[in-house]
Amino acid sequence: MRKIHCLNAISKHGTDLLTADYELTDNVKEAEGILVRSASLHEMEFPNSLLAVARAGAGVNNIPLDACAQEGIVVFNTPGANANAVKELVIGALMLASRDILGGINWCIDNAEDANIAKSVEKAKKAFAGCEIRGKKLGVIGLGAIGAEVANACAGLGMEVYGYDPFISVQAAWMLSRDVKHTTSLDTIFQECDYITLHVPALDSTKGMINKNALEQMKDGVVVLNFARDLLVDEDAMAEALASGKVKHYMTDFPNTKSVHMKGAIVTPHIGASTAESEDNCAKMAVKEIMDYIENGNIRNSVNYPACDMGVKKTVARVAVLHLNIPNMIGQITGVLAGGGINISDMTNKSRDKYAYTLMDLESVPDDILVQKLNAIQGVLRVRVL
Ligand SMILES: NC(=O)c1ccc[n+]([C@@H]2O[C@H](COP(=O)([O-])OP(=O)(O)OC[C@H]3O[C@@H](n4cnc5c(N)ncnc54)[C@H](O)[C@@H]3O)[C@@H](O)[C@H]2O)c1
């Protein structure tokens, strides 16, 4: 029986897809697969049994991707599966930042006992007047699954939308509305936009991208929306910019000891992906990815190994070798199999940065000695016989 451990609550719509060959286990030490949302794996010691981790969601900064790759553990995420949920929350945040909806609601609560509230509201309401988003400039930083949806929706709401993403994928570029203006300059976004929304992953290259210098370039009264990760913003600089009035509102989905105390920050409790639809989508995609990898060795939507798909296993044996992306690996791997008299009927080799993957359909099953020889090749990280 294959064992899967859930580090967070994972939608039953996903775990119900696990076939009769699988069972959920509370004991991570016997797991072949881990399903996770935002729980951190950085301190975890991985059991030898562990083949794959699937993040039911987008951000993978809670997972040590390189350490996993070194141990031959493939990490997946579920691109786009929660994008609509985040887009809708960003639209809500744009409204909350532009109209004093929260102030107005609080006024109604505070004045609930006023018998004349129906009259007094007409005087009081001027304190809660706002502005419209139509015609305002929105800068979208990161045009992946979420950024593209936000950009398109806001263009549809009549905003003038500027998009910045030097690494945009062809797929994401196809998704973009022609109304979204492309800019290659982050400074243009900082200097021109009334609203700036972040949709990039937390990487060394993106951490602190909204810093003092960026904030100083921005228009007075700008609104910054952060539904990506708190690490993207230098929060001391943000607190100063809010206090001085440079930034009107900092809309963030990431409460921490700094953001919750900032005057002018409107903080939500990391609920961007917390909709029934998004939780189901992410769980279903994560479970399918992990099962396809365990059963067929196929890799789809990995964030630390290359994509590789040889379809459903039909031969007597399929061998998967996870290895370093260095010279002479294919020669040595196929040499070992040839030495054992095994014919390879089909094979794929793919690489991604430091790591590579060789998947082979064989006409006979390699014995333990051959598998040991494959494992002994310098640079081989894991060998699986399926
Ligand atoms: N609040 C939430 O609950 C929630 C939910 C989902 C995702 N997220 C966060 O949002 C991030 C984006 O999610 P996604 O699904 O759109 O991911 P994605 O991978 O589809 O898109 C990320 C985009 O950022 C771009 N990018 C990378 N570095 C950049 C840089 N320096 N400047 C500009 N663009 C850059 C990439 O090219 C890519 O197009 C996730 O990594 C995650 O941290 C938060």
Ligand SMILES: O=C(O)[C@H](O)COP(=O)(O)O
């Ligand atoms: O990166 C993500 O997908 C989001 O931050 C959602 O995280 P969650 O699954 O913990 O809600």
